[in-house]
Amino acid sequence: MTIDPVVWREPVQDAWIDYNGHLSEPYYVLVFGHATDAVMVLVGLGPAYREAHDASLYTVEAHVRYLDEVSAGRDLEVRSSVIGATGKLLWIWHELWVDGRLRATEEVLGVHVVGGRSALFPEDVAARARAARTEPPAEASGRIRPLS
Template sequence: MTALPLRLPLHREAVRQEWIDYNGHLSEAYYVLVFGHATDALMAGCGLDADYRASTGCSLYTVESHLRYLREVPDGAQLAVRTRVLAATAKKAHFTHEMYVLPAPDAMPLPDAAPAATTELLTLHVDQATSRTAPFPERSLARLHTLTEPPPPWTGRAISLAG
């Protein structure tokens, strides 16, 4: 059996013209859409994909998020999203996504590149039939634990006018 990578592959997506707002850059709702697609990739990488959802009726529900818009993203930009799992318990997962603008579709973010946006998410594993939390399958929880890494310094912050 092949060992799974310690990191998820980058989620890649191109910005579409219809996602551009009246200021000429990516509209705020589409940052969330791209991050949502990266969450879907995380779920697939942990065995929580569409087949799992169809067969079990369970899925991840986001119950809290904190999104930071850091740089403008232009029309046609090639994006890469890096996902970090920070923690997972029997029924919860805490993770982040960092969005990078790339110079070309197959390029990698430079090691010192600054993200265009970040999000921090808390999710629950939910049985949709009962609308209650349910334990992750053992294999999925083990995969989440394998992916766990230290949090970046920007996590855990609150919104405030101070500072």
């Protein structure tokens, strides 16, 4: 079964352009962070959940591949997928596309945190993560685990 990726779109901001005339490194990660927020909403970890439970997803590992430059005035599209999960860990795969070309990827490992400590996902969140999960691409780390 193929699961459609979560799509996040935003334009490149002028302030994000570096001295070489291209999107600067930290802004790739910023945009991937916005896309992670969209995935969190998909699985039930959105703003209302975070506020009600003093909970969030903390990034504990990330791997970014910068594949091609992005210039000013472009529209960014991040396609994100859940590629793995355990009781309290969530793996997300992001692909940054511009003008129909893949420009960067990020693999993110997040841990569910409640009150500043790691905690199991509530069952409804775990169920949504299971339902959203798709096979990781060949470029992923290979350390993804099934939901347990």
